[in-house]
Amino acid sequence: MRQSSRLWPSFRRTVIALTALLGACIVPGNESAFNPAGPQAGRISTLWWFMLAAATAVWVVVMVFLAWAVRRSRQRDQALREPAGDASMQRGVVVGGALTVLILTAFLIADIATGRALGALPRKNALRVEVIGHQWWWEVNYIDPTPGRIVTTANEIHIPVGEPVQIIGSSPDVIHSFWIPNLHGKKDLVPGHTTSTWLRADKPGVYRGQCAEFCGAQHSKMTALVIAEPRPQFDAWYNAQLASARPPSNPVTARGQDVFLKSSCVVCHTISGTLAAGTLGPTLSHVGSRLTLASGSLPNTPGNLAAWIVDPQRIKPGTRMPSSNMNQADLQALVTYLESLK
């Protein structure tokens, strides 16, 4: 008794901590599958709650039976009663087995129904977006039958609210997985293989997602943002992305562009309307309009951009972007130029 009174507070503390942890997971927030913002995530969330409820009920029933068995065996020892007959044991096993099969079948049916629903979004006039996972950033191409209307961007996927979007995934290097928890289920991006998934955002907002398949040293700094906005805003954004990058408007930005074109930046990056047409790194044609840098590693501010250019290996060790040695004035001009590319 004395031992149990000592154990009780620590047990209570553990239970409270675990409950708080679980609560933190379930609290509706961004990047949470419990806070669905679209039909696909809604289905998955419903399935999850159904499974949790069923598993909880099973657990409670098992615990009740266990407690009952423990009590009963104590009483039996005292009374030296005969063990239960074979018939009643058999009945218990049959009922238990039948219930297990029934519950698992219910899970199977619910799972298949959810899977079918996920692939069955109304597809009329769907926006088709190609998402390519690189080590360690996301390339995003908006597919359009007119070649001149294809938009290429990186790490941030703008979509119109309430419209179906087909995500077509692939990868040139290793397996990545595209997952925006508030919107849809995981979809692996596999080298040499095209995969596809559907999503729809019913509420405007910025939804964060993280690469969900370990893909190398900087897997944790491979973030995608989905920005859902009303159709007019989306169209405005799309047309802005279609336009060539803004030409430099003053001597500082002109110097910045010069620095860009004469240094190693051009080997990997594209700025439309200039000679820079590299495809190894994310396009920078409208980099000033993005919210983050280095695939969600840093907020997009001039200071962060300068730090990233000078020593990317400090921020994201192993990234394929090399450090650049340049003097202060060149760096300032380059940063000013890149941030002016709205």
Next chain:
Amino acid sequence: MKRAGVRAVVAAGVAGALVLSSCERENRGYGEEPAGNPADAASLTPLQPGPTIRVTAGRGPYDENAYKVNEGKFLYSAMNCVGCHANGGGGMGPALMDENWIYGSDPRQIFSSIAQGRPNGMPAWGTRLSNDQIWRLVGYVRSMSGQLRKDVAPTRSDDMFYGPSEQRAKELTPKNATGATER
């Protein structure tokens, strides 16, 4: 008793040294730059006024580093070296699968060839790639002719390759190069 203790310590020391010596193979050294551009130090030819100077075969900084050599392999196709040199077999540019090179096969000379460019089509990469990246490429192209340790050379090729992987390139000495496609 005492001697057994000494022996155990020595054995542990030797084992530790062996383990440490294998660290370099995977030392990724993010953000470290190997010392400088050797372009001035590497002469391309022994011809010069005065006594003859032989360039002694040196070692590149990444000759023992499998990670950097693998990154060199990535750069080799990303920077389109493949376009002219193919995967070592050569095409518009010379083959890289043996160790006798027109502009010198010492690592420093290879660095200079990549950084400065060479006549008849080899572009200069010195202002486009960092020294670190060029050294990675040097490590990789040397692995093609089997000049790196077997456990350093990259193993997997995603593209068509002229023969066995770089790991087995040593079997491709000019003498038995005709057997290149044998496995």
